[in-house]
Amino acid sequence: MDWLGLRFGTELPADGQILLACSHNSWLVLLAFLVASVAGYCAFDMAERVAHAQLPETRRRWSWLGACCLGGGIWAMHFIAMLAFEAPIGIDYDIPTTTLSLVIVVAASLVGMYTLGRSRLAPRHYVAAALAVGLGIVLMHYCGMAAIRSAATQYYHPGMVAVSVVVAIAASLAAMLLSTFFREHGEGHQLLKIPASLAMGAAICSMHFTGMLALQLVVPPGTELQLERADNAVQLGSSLAVIVGMVLLFALGVAWADKKLQRKELDLQHVSNLLRELEQVKVKLQNVAHYDALTNLPNRRAFNEFFAEKLNVHAQFKQSLAVMFLDVDHFKRINDSLGHDAGDELLKVVAERVRSVLRRDDVIARLGGDEFCVLASLGNLTEAKSLSQRIMQRMKEPITLAGRNVTMTTSIGISLYPDDGETCEELLKHADLALYQAKSSGRNNLHFFSRHLKNKATFELQLEEELHLALSRDEGLFLNYQPILDLHSGQVTKLEALVRWQHPQLGLLSPDRFIGVAEANGFIADLDGWVLRQACRDLASLAALGFHDLRVAVNCSALNLSRDDLVEEVQRALTENGIRAQRLELEVTENALMSNVNQALHLLEGIRGLGVSISIDDFGTGYSSLAYLKRLPLDTLKIDRSFVMDIPGSHADMEIIQAIIGMAHTLHLQVVAEGVETREQLDFLRSHGCDYIQGYLLSRPQPLVVIEDFLRHSHGLGSSNVRPLRPIDSNPA
Template sequence: MDWLGLRFGTELPADGQVLLACTHNSWLVLLAFLVASGAGYCAFDMAERVAHAQQPEIRRRWTWLGACCLGGGIWAMHFIAMLAFEAPIAIDYDIPTTALSLLLVLAVSLVGMHTLGRPSAEPRHYFAAALTVGFGIAAMHYSGMAAIRSVATQYYHPGMVAISLGVAIAASLAAMLLSSFFRERSDSHKLLKIPASLAMGGAICSMHFTGILALQLAVPAGTELHLERADNALQLGLSLAVIAGIVLVFAFCVVWTDKKLQGKERDLLHVSNLLRELEQVKVKLQNVAHYDALTNLPNRRAFNEFFAEKLKSHAEHRQSMAVMFLDVDHFKRINDSLGHDAGDELLKVVADRVRGVLRREDVIARLGGDEFCVLASLVNLSEARALSQRIMQRMMEPITLAGRNVTMTTSIGISLYPDDGETCEELLKHADLALYQAKGSGRNNLHFFSRHLKHKATFELQLEEELHNCLARDQGLFLAYQPILDLHTGQVTKLEALVRWQHPQLGLLPPDRFIGVAEANGFIAKLDAWVLRSACRDLASLAAQGFHDLRVAVNCSALNLSRDELPDEVESALRESGIRAQRLELEVTENALMRNVNQALLLLERIRGLGVSISIDDFGTGYSSLAYLKRLPLDTLKVDRSFVMDIPGTRAGMEIVQAIIVMAHTLQLQVVAEGVETREQLEFLRAHGCDFIQGYLLSRPQPLAVIEEFLRHPHGLGASNVLPLRPADSNPA
């Protein structure tokens, strides 16, 4: 088979032609190898540039430049290797055919660079490109050989040609895979490019010299043979190598410069991304700092800023404004019964509903817990009431929480600018006072601030501070005692200890003026402990005067009844005073017991275990159950004065008292009637089996010194209407 004057076949001419043996210039062979290695190194770098280029135009430029470097390097290697070829005949080259070989290798190099520039090339792409480039390099080699002009005819052994083609394809595939490898790991495998480039140079040279091994030259018989060393072959090879080297070095410098610029661009982009992320984090932090994460409403900090701005604007335009405090009624009950997730969902619903009622210019914020605040601009004051009523009406619509439909209500306190204050602090404080009043009025209610509320709050704050000082200094507070008469024996067998406060400005204050202050501010336990210790100490003093069997009843607050420390405090008071536990009676109200029956039961059993008696006070005013009364460790039942007052005025009142006495005796409880003021009441109670009486008919609450005199001389202190009457266990001596 002939191609471009080349003959491929195993049969040589047998007409007397002579076969020639050829040699190569070693230095030019080495130079060709170096040029091929340099071309491989530049090709690896160019492939990285092509793959990393972001813009299509830049990718095309790098593709063309890489193809020129790779193709030109391979062609230069081939031409230098041909200059190294030494034969005993004159050899010239055909310029057009040589140019054709250059175009062929440039074309297939372009295909290879295009494949390497794919964002996500698959194995089939690499194999297809390797076949194309391998065939192209082989075509470049043999077309370059066809450019030789001499008297010799070129014969090629097909087997060696096939081997050279396989070497070209294998070298092309290896170049593809190595380029892909370096493209993905360009920073961590820089040093590997050098041996890889040398290996690629060797592979390309191997293909060339494998093709030369397939070559056999034949000249006509009689041709004069002598080795003609071209004097300028070495110079031509060096010149071509220098030119190729300059081109490759230039390309390498361009790649290196681009890498540096791209690195700076990446650094700038990284800095830009960091700045953008910092800005995003700043925005998020601002949102966290100014907005509630659960409801996405402004929080207290943001609300204060909004409030200051709106207040300034309303002051400039002389416009009224309402400050509304909203509190979800019985919100804790939702958390306790349905869980905190349901409570969170409820807060979201509340926020959406209130926001849906408000106008665009109004502001709503969540200040914490279940407390919200609204700022509403007003034309007239009636708008505040109308807006609050719409909010309350919207809140009463059923809400589905944890699979259950619940109906919630809200209490609202309102202060108005400028009537109720001209600063943010004043308006918020006054709205909070109004909310407290609304909740105290039964909830699901709205209340406007009034000066009376401010005076009341100021007064309670003053009372709180002074009561604290009284307890700390043990000054101002004292106990008054009201006798309790045993109707069966006619003896005063018990005293009820009642706390009083001798205020320096307000005079004598009864318990209802300051007990609520102590309960609301968390020191009722301290006050109860003081009363308990004082009563035990006074009872010990009375025992020293001869009243050894006299008992004292001490009231226990409903809040104090939920404290696990109460039994220990009772035991400590008994131990310090030295009196027997049987002489102490603890009075608890019916409502206090029913508030948490199970806990109260445990505490009362512990106290009863000390030997202290337990009495239920104000019976009939609460909602106790007979089943609970049967379970509780009680000794005495006190009939509330509201029932005794109806005796003998109403038949219903007398029947209720009679029924209570019968029920108590059935439960093995003693009965004390409170508020006895008339002889008729006394006779009725005595006739129906009441055990004890207590009231003004016998004596008003008196200080300890007066009580001592009463116990010694009861008839002399106005108790002569109650007969028979004698103090218990008295000893005048």
């Protein structure tokens, strides 16, 4: 087969001369190898640039540059190696054919570069590209050989030609795989490019010299053979190597500069991304700082800013503004019974429902917990009341929480600008006071702020401060005692301790004036503790006067029944004053017991274990049941004065008292009747088995010194001739 004057597989002519005296210049062979290696290194670097290029246009430019470098390097290696070939005949080269060989290898290299530019490479891509590039190199080689002009005819051994094709394809496949490796791991494996490039140079040279091994030159008989060494072969080869090397080094310099520039661009892009992320985080932090994460409503901080701006606008235009405090009634029950997830869902529903009632310019914010605040531009009280009623009505619609339908209500307190204040602080405080009043009025209610509320709040605040000061200094507080008569023995066997406060400006205050203040402000435990300790001290002084069996009843607040250290406090008061526990009786109201039966039961059992008696006070006014009374460790039951005061005129009260006495005795409880003021009431109670009486018939609450005198004279009294003590305290117990 002939191709461009090359004969493949044709038998050698019988009359031809085979040129055997051919050799290669070692230095030029080494130079060809170095050019091929530099071309390989350049190809690896260009392939990396192609793969990392962001824009298609940039990727095309690097592909062309890489193809020119790789193809030109391989072509230069071929012709330097041909200059190293020394034969005993003259050899020239055809320029067009030589140029065609360069075009072929550059085109093949371009196919390889475009293949490496893919984001993902499958095995079929490697194989196709290796075939294209390998065959292109083979075509370049044999096309370059066809460019030789000499007296000799070129014959090629088919087997060796096949070997050269395989070597070219294998070298191309290896180049593809190595390029992919350096593209993905280039930053950490830069030094590996050097041995890889040397290996690629050796593979390319191997292909060339394998093809040369397949060559046999045959000249016609009689041709004069003389080994003519070209004096300028080394010079031409070196010049070509220098030129190609400079081109390749220039290309590498461009690639290196582009890599640095791209790295800077990546760094700048990274910094830009960080700045963008920082800005996003800043926005999120601002949202977190200004908006409630659960309801997506403005929080207290954002609300204060909105409020200040809105108030300034309304001040400029002299327009009224309503400030509405909203509170979900019994919200804690939802958290306690259905869980906090249900409570969170309820808050979302509340926020959405209130927002649906408001107008576009109105502002709603969640201030914390179940508290919401609304700012609404209104003309008068009627508009504010109408808006509040719409909110309350919307809230009454059933809500599905944790698979259950519940109906919630809300209480609303309202203050108006400028009538109720001219600053944000004043309006918020006054709306909060109005909300407190609405909840105190039974909830599911709305209430407008009034000056009476402010005066009341101011008075309670002042009373709170002064009461706290009185407790800390132990000044102004004292105990009065009301005797309790045993109807069976006719003797005064018990006293009830009742606290009084001699206020420096308001005079003598009964408990109903300041007990509520102490409970609302968290120091009822301090007040109850003071009463307990003072009662034990007074009981010790009475024992010193000879009243060793006299007992004292001390009231215990409902809030104190939730304190685990109450038992220890009672024990300490008894021990410090040397009082037997049997001489102390603790009185708790019926409602206080029923509000938390399980905890109260635990505490009362502990107190009862000390030997202290337990009395249930104001019986009949609460909502206790026989089932609970049977469980509680009680000793005494006190009938409220409201059932006694109308005897004997009220037959219903008389029947109720008979029933209470019968029930108490069935439960093995002693009965004390409070508020006994007449002889008829005493006779009725005695005739129906009442155990004790307490009231003005016997004595009003008196200071300890008066009680001491009373006790001295009362020990001779019989059950039929009770003699009352002259009252000096006009305040009832």
